[in-house]
Amino acid sequence: MEFIKADNVRFAYEPAEGELPREVLHGVSLEIKKGEFVALLGHNGCGKSTMAKLFNGMLLPTEGKVTVEGMDTADEETIYEVRRRVGLVQQNPDNQLVASIVEEDVAFGPENLGIEPKEIRRRVDEALKAVDMYEYRENAPYKLSGGQKQRVAIAGIIAMEPDCIVLDEPTAMLDPRGRDEVMETIHKLNREKGITIILITHYMDEAVQAGRVIVMDEGNILTEGTPREVFSQVELLKQHHLDVPQATELAYRLRSYGCGIPDGILNEEECVGALYALIRKE
Amino acid sequence: MLSDITLGQYFPGRSILHRLDPRVKMVLVLAAIVLIFTAFNFASMGLVVALVIAGMLLSGVPVKMYLKSMKAILFIVAFTSILNLFYGTGEPIFQWGFMQITMNGVYRCIFIAIRITALILCSSILTFTTSPTQLTDAMERLMKPLKLFRVPVHDIAMIMTIALRFVPTLLEETDKIMSAQKARGADMESGGLMQRIKSLIPILIPLFVSAFRRAYDLAMAMECRCYNSRMTPTKMKQLHMAGRDAVAIVVVLVVIAGVVVGDIFLPSLA
Numbered sequence: 001m002e003f004i005k006a007d008n009v010r011f012a013y014e015p016a017e018g019e020l021p022r023e024v025l026h027g028v029s030l031e032i033k034k035g036e037f038v039a040l041l042g043h044n045g046c047g048k049s050t051m052a053k054l055f056n057g058m059l060l061p062t063e064g065k066v067t068v069e070g071m072d073t074a075d076e077e078t079i080y081e082v083r084r085r086v087g088l089v090q091q092n093p094d095n096q097l098v099a100s101i102v103e104e105d106v107a108f109g110p111e112n113l114g115i116e117p118k119e120i121r122r123r124v125d126e127a128l129k130a131v132d133m134y135e136y137r138e139n140a141p142y143k144l145s146g147g148q149k150q151r152v153a154i155a156g157i158i159a160m161e162p163d164c165i166v167l168d169e170p171t172a173m174l175d176p177r178g179r180d181e182v183m184e185t186i187h188k189l190n191r192e193k194g195i196t197i198i199l200i201t202h203y204m205d206e207a208v209q210a211g212r213v214i215v216m217d218e219g220n221i222l223t224e225g226t227p228r229e230v231f232s233q234v235e236l237l238k239q240h241h242l243d244v245p246q247a248t249e250l251a252y253r254l255r256s257y258g259c260g261i262p263d264g265i266l267n268e269e270e271c272v273g274a275l276y277a278l279i280r281k282e
Numbered sequence: 283m284l285s286d287i288t289l290g291q292y293f294p295g296r297s298i299l300h301r302l303d304p305r306v307k308m309v310l311v312l313a314a315i316v317l318i319f320t321a322f323n324f325a326s327m328g329l330v331v332a333l334v335i336a337g338m339l340l341s342g343v344p345v346k347m348y349l350k351s352m353k354a355i356l357f358i359v360a361f362t363s364i365l366n367l368f369y370g371t372g373e374p375i376f377q378w379g380f381m382q383i384t385m386n387g388v389y390r391c392i393f394i395a396i397r398i399t400a401l402i403l404c405s406s407i408l409t410f411t412t413s414p415t416q417l418t419d420a421m422e423r424l425m426k427p428l429k430l431f432r433v434p435v436h437d438i439a440m441i442m443t444i445a446l447r448f449v450p451t452l453l454e455e456t457d458k459i460m461s462a463q464k465a466r467g468a469d470m471e472s473g474g475l476m477q478r479i480k481s482l483i484p485i486l487i488p489l490f491v492s493a494f495r496r497a498y499d500l501a502m503a504m505e506c507r508c509y510n511s512r513m514t515p516t517k518m519k520q521l522h523m524a525g526r527d528a529v530a531i532v533v534v535l536v537v538i539a540g541v542v543v544g545d546i547f548l549p550s551l552a
C-alpha cells in the first residue's frame with residue numbers, strides 16, 4: 001500500500017487583503033511508497049515547498065486530500081501522529097534549531113511527544129550517531145558548519161523515529177563539502193533504516209541518485225519515472241526551462257549534431273563510457 | 283567584534299559546578315547576589331568575595347573568560363565608583379572647590395566597585411556552567427507555583443530558550459549587516475550623536491526583517507516537530523539533587539551566617 005497519497009490536491013495561499021486567491025497547485029495526484037527515495041524537481045515557484053508542507057499537514061489542501069498511512073492530514077485527531085511519521089527538514093539550518101546545545105535540540109521532538117527520559121536519551125544518542133554528529137553532542141549549534149547544522153536538524157527529525165523525511169532543498173545553503181555530507185547521510189538513512197526520503201532539489205546530480213524522480217511545473221506534475229526515464233526526455237524538460245544533468249546535456253547536444261551516442265546517459269562515467277565506445281568504433 | 287562578548291555564554295564541562303542541580307545553582311547565585319549588597323564591612327565583604335572566587339575556580343572555566351566578561355562593563359564600574367567617591371558623608375579628607383572626598387566616600391567607591399564586579403562574576407559563574415536549556419528548565423521548575431495563578435510558565439521558558447538560542451545568531455548577523463553596509467560606504471564611526479543614531483537605521487531594518495523571517499521558519503520547524511504549547515512535554519534531562527547540592531547549600535548558608543554576624547558586630551562602612 002502507498003505510504004503517502006495525494007489525491008487531486010489543489011491549494012491556494014490565503015490571499016493578501018483586496019486580492020484574489022491564486023491557486024498554486026492545480027490538482028496534483030501522487031503516491032509515495034514506503035522505503036522509496038523520491039526526488040522532486042521543478043523550477044522556482046512551481047509549488048515544491050508548498051507540496052512539502054502538504055505532506056505533513058503544515059498546510060491543508062483547499063480541495064482534494066493528502067493521506068499518510070490512511071490518516072487524512074486534515075484530521076486534527078491524528079495530526080501529531082502524521083507529523084511524527086513525516087518529518088520536514090528545511091533549507092536554512094540556522095532557523096530550525098531550537099535549543100542552544102546540540103543534544104538538547106535533538107531531544108526537542110521526542111520531548112514534545114511525551115516520551116520517557118531514558119528512551120529519549122537512547123533515541124538522541126542513536127540519531128546523533130546516525131548522522132555522524134555524536135561527538136558534537138555538547139556543542140553549541142552556532143559554532144558548527146552549515147553541513148553539520150543541517151545534519152543536526154536531520155537528527156532532530158530522526159529522533160522522532162519517523163517513517164519518512166521530506167527535505168526541502170537541504171543542501172541549497174551549503175558548500176560542496178557540506179552537500180556531500182548531507183547527501184551521504186540521507187542515502188545512509190534510506191539504505192540502512194529504510195526511511196522513505198522525499199528530496200526537493202535544484203541539483204540534478206542529486207536527483208540522479210534517487211530511485212524515482214517527479215517533475216513539477218506550475219502546480220502540475222509534468223512527468224515522473226526513474227531518473228533514466230525522466231532525463232531521456234530532454235526536449236520536454238527544456239521546453240519547461242528545466243535543467244538536466246551535465247552529462248545528459250552533453251550527450252544530448254552531441255546527438256543533435258548527429259553523433260551516434262545513446263539515449264539516457266545520467267552521469268560522467270556513463271558519458272565517458274559511451275564516448276569511448278564511439279571513438280573505438282570509428 | 284560583537285561576537286567577542288562572553289557574557290551569558292556557556293562553556294560545556296564536567297566540573298562540580300556544572301553538575302550541580304541548576305535549580306540549586308540558581309537559588310544560590312541569587313542568594314550570593316543578595317549577600318553582595320548586604321555586606322557592609324570589609325570582613326563580610328571579604329567572605330562574599332572569597333565565595334565568588336571559590337566559585338570561579340571550581341567552575342573549571344579559564345579565569346581569562348571571566349576577565350573578558352568584565353571588559354564590557356569596566357567603564358560602568360569605573361564611572362559609578364568614581365561618582366560615588368564624591369557622594370560620601372562626614373568629615374572631608376580632601377577638598378577642592380565644591381568637590382570633597384570623605385572617608386565614607388572612599389569606602390563607598392571601593393564597595394560599589396566590588397559589588398558590581400562580584401555581581402557580574404556571579405552571573406557569569408551561573409551562565410558559564412549552566413546550559414541555556416538547563417537555565418530555563420530550572421526557571422520553569424522554580425516558577426511552577428505561579429501556574430496556580432495562570433501564569434504561562436512553560437511558554438515563558440520556551441521564549442527564554444529561543445531568545446538565548448538566537449543571541450549568537452543575531453549578533454553574527456548584525457556583524458554581517460554592518461560589514462555589508464560599510465562596504466556600501468555607510469559611515470558609522472563619525473559625526474555627532476544624532477548622526478550616529480541615524481546611521482543605525484540601515485542596520486536595524488535588515489536585522490528586523492531577517493529576524494521575522496527566522497521567527498516564521500522556526501515556528502514552522504517547531505510545529506513540524508510536534509510542538510504544542512497546550513501539552514506538557516517530558517524532559518530528556520531530569521533534574522536530580524545529589525550530595526554535592528547539599529554541600530553547596532551548606533557552604534552558602536555558612537557564608538550567609540558569617541555575613542550576618544559581621545554586619546551585626548562590625549561597624550557599617552558603606
Ligand SMILES: Nc1ncnc2c1ncn2[C@@H]1O[C@H](COP(=O)(O)OP(=O)(O)OP(=O)(O)O)[C@@H](O)[C@H]1O
Binds near residue numbers: 014047049
Ligand atoms: N506564504 C505564502 N503566501 C502566499 N503565496 C506564497 C507563499 N509561499 C509561497 N507562495 C507562492 O506560491 C507559489 C509556489 O511557491 P513554493 O514556495 O511552493 O515554490 P517552490 O517550488 O518551492 O520554489 P523554490 O524553488 O523557489 O523554492 C509561488 O508563486 C509563491 O509566490
Ligand SMILES: [Mg+2]
Binds near residue numbers: 048049050168
Ligand atoms: Mg521552495
